Amino acid sequence: MLKKEGQIRIPAGCAISGIMNKKGKRFSGEMIIDSISVMHERSNGLGGGFAAYGIYPDHKDSFAFHLFYDSKVAQRETEEFLKKYYDIELAEAIPTRKVSSIKDSPIIMRYFAKPKIDELYKSELNEDDFTVKFVFKVNNGIDGAFVVSSGKNMGVFKAVGYPEDVGEFYKLENMYGYIWTAHGRFPTNTPGWWGGAHPFNLLGYSVVHNGELSSYGSNREYLRQNGYKCSLQTDTEVVAYLFDLYYRKHKLPVDIVCKILAPPMWDEINRMPREQKRLYKSLRAVYGLGLMNGPFSVIISTDTGLIALNDRIKLRPLVVAKKGDMMFIASEESAIRAVCENPQKVWHPRGGEPVIELLDKTVSTYIEHKYIREVTA
């Protein structure tokens, strides 16, 4: 019998795409669908999905939980559990339309909810940690329930299918967000499980990822020791948790986080000025198990910006472009040009050189700019 994702690890190749309006202006999901559909060849219909930010302005202070249920029983159990710890503002089915290629849909719900104050006090956790705990409990403890996303004013929409069909299924052309990311999956096995599609989300972070981590075994062990249970056995999950660990828990600057995930080579570190060298040596010595080895290109989105990162020797494609307030990231340049005529700047970030764009202002990291390669648009 075929094992479900989570019981085994399924390598996958992929297409990824990300679009942001830096001023926070919201735009329809149509644009990202158009972009990702150009890369149809890079996926095989076994997984597609989108993350969208700014889509729930009316509920922007509540956690927006998107959930998949295999059964009514799982739904009832989860809702009981949710009610126990959260005040639910609104519970509703996520609107979908029939699309011939999308089959075997689970029950798809969303809830806007806030942690119950007394439960929060009792737990002695902050809102985020409280919610992370809740998500882990549902995903690992309730059979047939899966939290698809758990951020505020954002949501993940995914399914087994080609991404453009998934977009149609979820009626994303009617959704408006200021950041969109998308993913088309090419798994080497046929799990047929909706939860296994990307983006992968935790709180406000979402990850779309193309690649396979050869360091998966070390990374997963390291995360386990830091309290993360990798229940899906996907590399994407590892990326999301590592980012959460370093950025949210260790409070490291985002460019440093990227330099842990894809550190510079020793040759480069040895040429650095003294203090910088000390920093990078320490980072590699302490965070060596957080290094993501093997081929990957990844887009990490948060409610405040987009991060694009390649593995250290650029074994997977990644292109970035800018035009006005718009910023585009994709596996292939064609996916950008499909939705943006005449970008002002197009470049291929080097392996391990992160591109970090925040809303409304460009964070000038001391690493980023020197590697930007201008190409004639």
Place this chain on the structure above:
Amino acid sequence: MSLSFLTPEFIVLRDRERCNNCGLCIKLCSFQAHYYGEKQQRVVSDDKKCVNCQYCVVKCPKNALIVKKHPLEFRQHDYWNDTSIKDIYKQAETGGVLLTGMGNDKKFPIYWDKMVLNASQVTNPSIDPLREPMELKTFLGKKPSRLEVDNKGNLISHMPPQLELEIPVMFGGMSFGSISYNAFKALATAAKEAGTYFNTGEGGLHRDFYDFADNTIVQVASGRFGVNQEYLDHSAAVEIKIGQGAKPGIGGHLPGEKVGEEVSKTRMIPIGSDAISPAPHHDIYSIEDLRQLIYAIKETTDYKKPVLVKIAAVHNVAAIASGIARAGADIIVIDGFRAGTGAAPTRIRDNVGIPIELAIAAVDDRLKDEGIRNQVSIVASGGIRNSSDVIKAIALGADAVSIATAALVAMGCHMCQKCYTGKCNWGITTQNPELVKRLDPDEAARRLINLLRAWSIEIKEMLGGMGINAIESLKGNRLMLRGIGLSEVELKILGISHAGE
């Protein structure tokens, strides 16, 4: 003297056509197995004295010599085999403890050889080390669980002292005394050249080697030979030796014959006296005592040097290692039951301790489960034979390995297991100046450097095959291993799946 029942273990075959009676082998053999037979009027051999070190075989200008295992002359009996019978003869004759050198030579399972590695195919490209950087740099020492960095990218945290290795292979503890001056020098030279560390064993550090301090790990063992402030100062790190894999539970023994002038000065003991270190440290009877010694050493060295604690892999190794980590050690060295030594009681060598492969997995698991794995590095030693053993040790959870027997073999050791006699024909485990001269320290260092270089190339190739370009991504990455022909229990302890799963 009564007649000995012992029969020769080896036979020396001399090709009479080739042998021109030059007599070189007579001069060469420190065990005096060759002599000039007056009756025969030619060079002949006494099989009984030969230990099969192959020195004469290699050096004979006419290639006239062959040494072979003596054909079994006892009647076949699977239980009472020739070793068990001969051991009884020996003890009945001498009334003494059986002694031996090198490591456990019994037929226990070799788990290294029952594990296979992974390689990338299609979904994940392999990396070609000839074209892409492949990084083996390894840090040993306590790591904080997190670092603090300010917004400008300045490191705020303080890093505890680390050993920095260019290849995750060090030389294990071998004392000046058990090995010769030249062998010691070769190890020091090679460690420096290759960017790794050698270890003084419990024999102190001869002043001539103070220049190698940055690559020296000095040992503090139960005999405290040669330990003083100057000794501790001329080191990169200090190792407290609690036990060793070749003889867990007992102390060291350097026979008086091996204690000449230089050894005596270095160890701070009289010439010709046996150097016997007690089984336990007489100031360590419990874990809290170990903590005191660790901190005494840290105080003396200004908290600038990592402290290693070396133990033999025994049944309860995981719990012991956890205690050692909590006692404040920066690095734990676990020495498996295949570890070699200059001299050990045969019964202990062959029957005490557990395989290093199982010990690494058990210790790594335990430290991880207790959430203290980052507080301490693990060095595995005891019978590491080649680069794939190294890779497998790291995938099981070790940070680095130490080699000692393999280093001696690189210098010329032919595994005759007679190190305790002090008559090593290869000039390695002897103090006899005539024999020591046979080992050219520069040549021996070159051979050691070659060995490390060859291993590092092989390690890089295997890493690249797995799609990994930095050794840290292999650490504890047991998904890269599969077992072959192992039982459920063995697989569970090793924390790996069976091949085909």
